[in-house]
Amino acid sequence: MYSEKVMDHFMNPRNQGEITEADGVGEVGNPTCGDIMRIFLTVKDNIITEVKFQTFGCGAAVASSSMATEMIKGKTLEEAWEVSNKAVAEALEGLPAIKMHCSVLAEEGIHKAINDYRIKH
Amino acid sequence: MYSEKVMDHFMNPRNQGEITEADGVGEVGNPTCGDIMRIFLTVKDNIITEVKFQTFGCGAAVASSSMATEMIKGKTLEEAWEVSNKAVAEALEGLPAIKMHCSVLAEEGIHKAINDYRIKH
Ligand code: FES
Numbered sequence: 567m568y569s570e571k572v573m574d575h576f577m578n579p580r581n582q583g584e585i586t587e588a589d590g591v592g593e594v595g596n597p598t599c600g601d602i603m604r605i606f607l608t609v610k611d612n613i614i615t616e617v618k619f620q621t622f623g624c625g626a627a628v629a630s631s632s633m634a635t636e637m638i639k640g641k642t643l644e645e646a647w648e649v650s651n652k653a654v655a656e657a658l659e660g661l662p663a664i665k666m667h668c669s670v671l672a673e674e675g676i677h678k679a680i681n682d683y684r685i686k687h
Numbered sequence: 688m689y690s691e692k693v694m695d696h697f698m699n700p701r702n703q704g705e706i707t708e709a710d711g712v713g714e715v716g717n718p719t720c721g722d723i724m725r726i727f728l729t730v731k732d733n734i735i736t737e738v739k740f741q742t743f744g745c746g747a748a749v750a751s752s753s754m755a756t757e758m759i760k761g762k763t764l765e766e767a768w769e770v771s772n773k774a775v776a777e778a779l780e781g782l783p784a785i786k787m788h789c790s791v792l793a794e795e796g797i798h799k800a801i802n803d804y805r806i807k808h
Contacts, residue, residue, distance in 0.1 A: 567723070568743070576743065599720055600785035601745050602688070622689070622697065624722050625743030664721035 568625070569659035571633075576625040581635035583618045590686070592678025598667045601627060605635075605675035609683050612642050619675065623668055626661055630654050630669035634676060643680050649673070689746070690780035692754075697746040702756035704739045711807065713799025719788045722748060726756075726796035730804050733763050740796065744789055747782055751775050751790035755797060764801050770794070 568576075585606035592605040601623035608616035617639055619631040634654045638646035651669040655661045661669055689697075706727035713726040722744035729737035738760055740752040755775045759767035772790040776782045782790055 567721075599745065600783055622746035624720065624745040624748070626721075627745070662721055 567662060568629075571657070571659045572626070572629045572661065575629035575632040575658065579628050579632040581618050581632060581639070582620070582628075584620060585616060585618050588618075588679075590679040590681075590683025592675045592680070592682055594671060594674040594678055596623065596627075596667060596671050599623070601668070601671065603627065603631065603671040603675040605631075605672070605679040607679045607683055609643065609687075614638050614641055614643065614646055619672070621671065623671060624665075626665035626668035627671050629658055630661070631672040631675070633657050634669075634672035638676060643683070646676060647680055649676065688783060689750075692778070692780045693747070693750045693782065696750035696753040696779065700749050700753040702739050702753065702760070703741070703749075705741060706737060706739050709739075709800075711800040711802075711804025713796045713801070713803055715792060715795040715799055717744065717748075717788065717792050720744070722789075722792065724748065724752065724792040724796040726752075726793070726800040728800045728804055730764065730808075735759050735762055735764065735767055740793070742792065744792060745786075747786035747789035748792050750779055751782070752793040752796070754778050755790075755793035759797060764804070767797060768801055770797070 588606035590607040604620040651673040709727035711728040725741040772794040
């Protein structure tokens with residue numbers, strides 16, 4: 567059911583945790599399943615230098631967030647904004663259709679965190 | 688949104704993993720969200736002496752399985768069969784309504800694993 571990439575990012579999630587003094591924080595809920603995602607950003611000169619995620623969501627949410635945070639690290643805020651949940655799912659070599667809503671959590675969390683950073687700075 | 692007990696069992700799940708030479712194994716899928724649960728049992732003289740779970744499911748599935756496996760360990764197969772997802776949710780001091788379907792995974796996984804044991808022995 568799940569690709570090797572999904573299982574790898576689920577079993578060994580990258581960037582899981584919290585940044586206590588984050589420059590931007592995004593929290594989103596998933597109306598389909600009730601799960602929660604939090605994204606924490608450290609931003610220097612418009613570049614995302616550090617990013618962490620926390621979720622109560624399922625394996626697909628963990629794998630998507632792990633991959634998404636890898637994809638936006640080192641990118642400008644504008645580039646990071648363009649990383650869609652579809653691109654994340656492709657990088658994971660696919661997600662079952664019933665699990666696509668889980669990958670949306672990561673995209674929305676990143677958008678909210680970037681917004682939060684922009685409002686504060 | 689989640690009780691302290693839920694967060695405790697989510698952050699420090701009990702009995703997570705695999706029993707390689709299990710006496711009974713149950714695997715169930717969740718039609719609501721597409722998640723999977725696996726329950727592994729070791730049975731001696733009709734008593735569950737060891738139990739482990741694996742899931743790709745969300746925090747509520749992890750917490751429910753952790754609690755459910757704690758509740759059935761040391762019980763007879765008949766007693767373990769009677770542990771309902773409602774009893775598990777109560778032991779967790781409640782689950783949000785949208786998350787009750789996640790706790791059903793653990794109950795069904797246990798039933799399937801007990802069945803599997805009975806068929807084999
Ligand atoms: S089912 Fe809720 S995040 Fe995947």
